[in-house]
Amino acid sequence: MSEHDVRLTVNGARQRGRVESRTNLADFLREDLGLTGTHLACEHGVCGACTVLVDGRAVRACLMLAVQADGTEVTTVEGIAAPDGTLSPVQQAFMECHGLQCGFCTPGFVVTVTAFLEANPDPTEAEIREGIAGNLCRCTGYQGIVEAVKLAATRLREGVDA
Amino acid sequence: MKAAPFDHHAPESVADAAALLAEHGDEAKVLAGGQSLLPMLAMRLTRFEHLVDVSRVPELHGITTDGDLRIGASTPQAVAEHDPVVADAVPLVARAIPHIGHFQIRNRGTVGGSIAHADPASELPAVALALDAVLEVAGATGTREIAATDFFEGTWSTALADDEILTGVRFPVWTGRQGAAVREVARRSGDFAIAGVAAAVELDAADRVARVAVGLFGVASTPVRASATEAALTGASVAEATAALADAALAAADGFDAVDDLHATGAYRRRVTTHLVQTALTAAIQEASGVRA
Amino acid sequence: MSDHGIGAGRYVGQAVQRKEDPRLLTGHGRYVDDVTVPRMLHAAFVRSDLAAATIRSIDVSEALALDGVVAVLTGHDLNGIAGSMQPSMNVENSPFPCAPLRPLAVTDVRFVGDPVALVVAESRAVAEDAAELVFVDYEPTPAVATIEAALADGAPLVHPEFGTNVPVDFPMPADPEVEALFASAAHVVEHRIVQHRYNPVPMEPRGVIAGYDNVTGELDVWLSTQGPHEARLTFSRLTGVPEQHVRVRMGDVGGGFGQKFFTGHDEQVVVLAAKHLGRAIKWIEDRRENLLAATHSRSDLADVALALDADGRILAAKFDHVEDAGAFPVGGLGGVGPFVSMLFPGPYRIPKIWWRSRIVCTNTCGRGAYRGPWMFETTAREEILDVAARAVGIDPREIRRINVVADDDQPYNTATGMMFERVTPATTLEHATQVIDYDGFRATQAAAFAEGRLLGIGIGLYIEPTSSPAGSLGVEAAKVRLEPGGSVTVFLGTAAHGQSIETTMAQVVAEHLGVPYEQVAVIQGDTDRTPFGGGTGGSRTAVIAGNATRLAAQRVREKVVEVAAHLLEAAPEDLEVADGRVAVRGTPSRAVTLAEVATAVHNVGGVAVDVPRVLEATGRYETQGMTWSNACHVCTVEVDRVTGQVTIGRYVVSEDCGRMINPMVVEGQVQGGVAQGVGGVLYEHFVYDDDGNPLTTTFLDYLLPTAVEVPRVEIDHVVTDGGNPSGVKGMGEGGAIGSVPAVFNAVADALSLVGATVLDQPLTPLRVVEALEAAGA
Numbered sequence A: 001m002s003e004h005d006v007r008l009t010v011n012g013a014r015q016r017g018r019v020e021s022r023t024n025l026a027d028f029l030r031e032d033l034g035l036t037g038t039h040l041a042c043e044h045g046v047c048g049a050c051t052v053l054v055d056g057r058a059v060r061a062c063l064m065l066a067v068q069a070d071g072t073e074v075t076t077v078e079g080i081a082a083p084d085g086t087l088s089p090v091q092q093a094f095m096e097c098h099g100l101q102c103g104f105c106t107p108g109f110v111v112t113v114t115a116f117l118e119a120n121p122d123p124t125e126a127e128i129r130e131g132i133a134g135n136l137c138r139c140t141g142y143q144g145i146v147e148a149v150k151l152a153a154t155r156l157r158e159g160v161d162a
Numbered sequence B: 001m002k003a004a005p006f007d008h009h010a011p012e013s014v015a016d017a018a019a020l021l022a023e024h025g026d027e028a029k030v031l032a033g034g035q036s037l038l039p040m041l042a043m044r045l046t047r048f049e050h051l052v053d054v055s056r057v058p059e060l061h062g063i064t065t066d067g068d069l070r071i072g073a074s075t076p077q078a079v080a081e082h083d084p085v086v087a088d089a090v091p092l093v094a095r096a097i098p099h100i101g102h103f104q105i106r107n108r109g110t111v112g113g114s115i116a117h118a119d120p121a122s123e124l125p126a127v128a129l130a131l132d133a134v135l136e137v138a139g140a141t142g143t144r145e146i147a148a149t150d151f152f153e154g155t156w157s158t159a160l161a162d163d164e165i166l167t168g169v170r171f172p173v174w175t176g177r178q179g180a181a182v183r184e185v186a187r188r189s190g191d192f193a194i195a196g197v198a199a200a201v202e203l204d205a206a207d208r209v210a211r212v213a214v215g216l217f218g219v220a221s222t223p224v225r226a227s228a229t230e231a232a233l234t235g236a237s238v239a240e241a242t243a244a245l246a247d248a249a250l251a252a253a254d255g256f257d258a259v260d261d262l263h264a265t266g267a268y269r270r271r272v273t274t275h276l277v278q279t280a281l282t283a284a285i286q287e288a289s290g291v292r293a
Numbered sequence C: 001m002s003d004h005g006i007g008a009g010r011y012v013g014q015a016v017q018r019k020e021d022p023r024l025l026t027g028h029g030r031y032v033d034d035v036t037v038p039r040m041l042h043a044a045f046v047r048s049d050l051a052a053a054t055i056r057s058i059d060v061s062e063a064l065a066l067d068g069v070v071a072v073l074t075g076h077d078l079n080g081i082a083g084s085m086q087p088s089m090n091v092e093n094s095p096f097p098c099a100p101l102r103p104l105a106v107t108d109v110r111f112v113g114d115p116v117a118l119v120v121a122e123s124r125a126v127a128e129d130a131a132e133l134v135f136v137d138y139e140p141t142p143a144v145a146t147i148e149a150a151l152a153d154g155a156p157l158v159h160p161e162f163g164t165n166v167p168v169d170f171p172m173p174a175d176p177e178v179e180a181l182f183a184s185a186a187h188v189v190e191h192r193i194v195q196h197r198y199n200p201v202p203m204e205p206r207g208v209i210a211g212y213d214n215v216t217g218e219l220d221v222w223l224s225t226q227g228p229h230e231a232r233l234t235f236s237r238l239t240g241v242p243e244q245h246v247r248v249r250m251g252d253v254g255g256g257f258g259q260k261f262f263t264g265h266d267e268q269v270v271v272l273a274a275k276h277l278g279r280a281i282k283w284i285e286d287r288r289e290n291l292l293a294a295t296h297s298r299s300d301l302a303d304v305a306l307a308l309d310a311d312g313r314i315l316a317a318k319f320d321h322v323e324d325a326g327a328f329p330v331g332g333l334g335g336v337g338p339f340v341s342m343l344f345p346g347p348y349r350i351p352k353i354w355w356r357s358r359i360v361c362t363n364t365c366g367r368g369a370y371r372g373p374w375m376f377e378t379t380a381r382e383e384i385l386d387v388a389a390r391a392v393g394i395d396p397r398e399i400r401r402i403n404v405v406a407d408d409d410q411p412y413n414t415a416t417g418m419m420f421e422r423v424t425p426a427t428t429l430e431h432a433t434q435v436i437d438y439d440g441f442r443a444t445q446a447a448a449f450a451e452g453r454l455l456g457i458g459i460g461l462y463i464e465p466t467s468s469p470a471g472s473l474g475v476e477a478a479k480v481r482l483e484p485g486g487s488v489t490v491f492l493g494t495a496a497h498g499q500s501i502e503t504t505m506a507q508v509v510a511e512h513l514g515v516p517y518e519q520v521a522v523i524q525g526d527t528d529r530t531p532f533g534g535g536t537g538g539s540r541t542a543v544i545a546g547n548a549t550r551l552a553a554q555r556v557r558e559k560v561v562e563v564a565a566h567l568l569e570a571a572p573e574d575l576e577v578a579d580g581r582v583a584v585r586g587t588p589s590r591a592v593t594l595a596e597v598a599t600a601v602h603n604v605g606g607v608a609v610d611v612p613r614v615l616e617a618t619g620r621y622e623t624q625g626m627t628w629s630n631a632c633h634v635c636t637v638e639v640d641r642v643t644g645q646v647t648i649g650r651y652v653v654s655e656d657c658g659r660m661i662n663p664m665v666v667e668g669q670v671q672g673g674v675a676q677g678v679g680g681v682l683y684e685h686f687v688y689d690d691d692g693n694p695l696t697t698t699f700l701d702y703l704l705p706t707a708v709e710v711p712r713v714e715i716d717h718v719v720t721d722g723g724n725p726s727g728v729k730g731m732g733e734g735g736a737i738g739s740v741p742a743v744f745n746a747v748a749d750a751l752s753l754v755g756a757t758v759l760d761q762p763l764t765p766l767r768v769v770e771a772l773e774a775a776g777a
């Protein structure tokens, strides 16, 4: 059961830690770094609640070992809003469109949608639904989320801040 | 749901990786994108003392064309999906990848991992089989090549030895006018297919079917090549092929031992396969002959 | 704004944005797994992998020897020190026999997932390592996995203590009048209708952190729950720690849908272990455990029959219902038993009914509440109505029009003794079918069928019982306090887990106290700080907590006015409170702020001695019988004739939940409920094989619908006064009720075009194809 030193950048801050081989990135973020915004709802890659950005790409933090994140730049939901707490356009749109109820799936959606809109700034509704299909929500029926993605896309395209 | 303990190794070269595998024998397993192996470890459905992580071995990354299209085993599926070289050289590969899970999965999952994992419901193994891909393999004692036809032995089981690494996959590049299509039925968006078809068609100058490749996935214990379907269409004119499609598609459904599971019966799989083969080939033939659907 | 008014107020009735959102959107929510307490240990359960077996021995020695393991507890350690594990409603007066709960299995196991040992270790990973080293020697015994198997002659007994697998059997005496109506009816339809097993599956699994201090005798618990106060009572009875020394707190809770309403078995074991060891223990359920062993739901069947006259008018019904409680149901004995039969007539005039209600036990995971626990009445009724419409030869909408309870039938007493008033099923039926253009769809359907395509439309019409007057569930208290700085705090016994209670109850207070919404904060989920409450579930918050909150806010306003009257030297009746200021009506410059009022009260000489010096009030509301809300769901589908896949086209809900506190929240509840019903009919199925082995314990097999599968829901609101001071009706559960028959009937309608029939759910592609093949289509 080997242990490893890892160094990585999380939400812009340099971090280091010592992890067991088996520790996944989500547990490392939550337990070692105290970043509990990344949630675990299945731990086997299906629900998307644990989604974070690694080097700018959205991945399942439960399906990546902490040691595999050595040397990477990680963004979690805690790193999406502006440093002064101002919500990002995606977060603001979720709030306005009632894109969350219990909030447990929400960090994964916020991160996923942030990455999705970067790759596809002007999506159709079908593309939006496909784009968020890797994230499960049990509360909203997705309608508020889909509306939020549309609103955020419009605002991001128009360069409006939130 | 936490994995049992293991040691993670991060070799920097294929040679080092092969040496680690040789050293630890059946207590070691290759780890690539982890999108299949890590959930199985977390659920404790399998366990290994040593994981040899090839995801960051530089020589396993990269996409090149020199006659064949070669994709390094550790190339993330998302990289191959969006690489214009892939879409241009072997369109069927580029069209198959978006059907794999969700984009977050494809950001980590690798092309080699998908093939080495040999899930019968996976897209890429069927594509490799249908296109006569060649799998490049390295072990402690050297390298070898395995034809895709000889590679897939059963569910999650391949011709790779315990201490071998898949280093890359070579897909032949077709140069004629061609069309490619992937069609599948899954319970939900992004799920593994309960039946799927990857099909490509190449026409010669006389508008005859020069080559046709049909791979089936999700229907049997391995990916399946629909050889009877291919034979029925090869050499036919577009009109003849179109006319023969229905029967050729029926032949596809007879060519495998269909599996029964929680989501579908073998009979269901055969029924749907016929339909999917027909629609995929129709699309591929239309594309090759320049008809816009 | 009038008190009973239906129109919107300044805050109530507005789609104000949620107070919960900023923290949840930025990763600053606090769910139980986010909480860490000093020297906390971690637990993992060892669970049975057999559905029924006797235990020969349990060997924990290897597990105990593992580095990092602190304890491996079995029933020998815990069962003897455990008090009752039953919820209060069972302890007080259970009409049914209670399942023989015990912390850990000692002599035998009764379902796959039944906990046998609890490993306590330095980390969850080590606890799981050790759990694999606990060796249980089992002697397998025969199991019953289905209702049919449990009812069979000579079936093995799930609980020998009961001496039967059918602990509840409530038959009405045979009714000759019903028999006579059936004998002479123009049409009789009968079918066995089955509702398959599917589950709440909150995205956050269950979880608990329990700490016990041997010196102070205090038990401190963090819990993912829908009812912290009930949990405190439960833990107190379980451990013997007096109630006032038990504190239960919840932070944010990631959904419950009924699963977390009563305090779960496994959470109780962890609390007991913490007390026993004198150490804090965290247990976070993983997804496999949640699917396997938390609670299961639905799983009902009934033989249903309708007698109708030649025009399709219902003359009588028979409803022979069996509910599967599993092995160790959570709550009552399983679901809601006879209540299902009593609600079966729903929004229709059914003059005569005979019913029988049985609850059976099986060697499966225990049943628990799930959003609309009684909903099988709607599934069964709405499905048989469509069967009846086809038998009579009239449209499914027509049969509903003929039989629906109209406005002027009310108050209407059903043949099962329910009294409906202030419901609008006829109106919502008309609205929903108009919005979806029912007649237009029939034309589209015919045109599509001419091309060989199968389109269908389905209706689900129901009346939803809300804010039930059952024990402590019918009462709620709210405390409202004006803080010295002028802000307002509301203390509630509710336990929100997605329902936006911090928002809606702040709206109520802002409205009725006259302060800006931004200045109101809602505190809930801490037994040390909040008044006792029955928890959040049963669509009870809006009506019961809402009216209690309204009353408390009004009382504080009265006190504020009284103080301000002294300060302003004006008569109280000349004052009005708005925007956090008390002003003399007509002379806005003569005003004091609420902060000034509070300062006056809290300082020496601030006000005359005879003025009340407490700016705090408690409101208590007891429900005046059931509040009924109602809705009509209509949806269209297309069935793929080759693959059997179902695609939903349009989905319309017309609903009446009385006066809405926040329409955005109402619509979110409807949309979320519909998604759960769609999931149930088309995708979700918890499957056991005949030996009781579960086959769907991961998210790869238990299929929750994604954004691609769930339709957009168009919502029409009909607003009828709820008949209580604030005019509201509950509505949290209905979305998950009406959606099931709406989707089912739409598929059945499409299949009927080619003479194919389906009766069972889920409507998987395979089942649809088999139905098509059976019909030769």
Ligand SMILES: Cc1cc2nc3c(=O)[nH]c(=O)nc-3n(C[C@H](O)[C@H](O)[C@H](O)COP(=O)(O)OP(=O)(O)OC[C@H]3O[C@@H](n4cnc5c(N)ncnc54)[C@H](O)[C@@H]3O)c2cc1C
Pocket: A044, A045, A046, B029, B030, B031, B032, B033, B034, B035, B036, B037, B038, B039, B054, B073, B074, B099, B100, B101, B102, B105, B108, B109, B110, B111, B112, B113, B114, B115, B116, B117, B119, B121, B122, B123, B124, B160, B164, B165, B166, B167, B190, B191, B192, B193
């Ligand atoms: C929610 C979800 C949905 C998915 N849906 C699909 C889908 O629809 N279609 C689909 O095809 N896949 C799907 N996948 C699986 C995904 O594509 C995997 O990424 C892929 O199967 C394995 O690739 P990997 O790089 O992640 O390999 P890993 O998980 O790291 O490894 C998988 C196996 O392959 C072996 N292996 C990997 N690389 C090599 C190598 N270079 N040499 C030798 N052995 C190697 C490993 O030892 C292991 O046994 C899904 C996964 C998830 C979590």
Ligand code: FES
Pocket: A039, A040, A041, A042, A043, A044, A045, A046, A047, A048, A049, A050, A051, A060, A061, A062, A063
């Ligand atoms: S927790 Fe990672 S995908 Fe579910």
Ligand code: FES
Pocket: A099, A100, A101, A102, A103, A104, A105, A106, A136, A137, A138, A139, A140, C203, C254, C255, C498
């Ligand atoms: S908001 Fe509760 S799971 Fe999505």
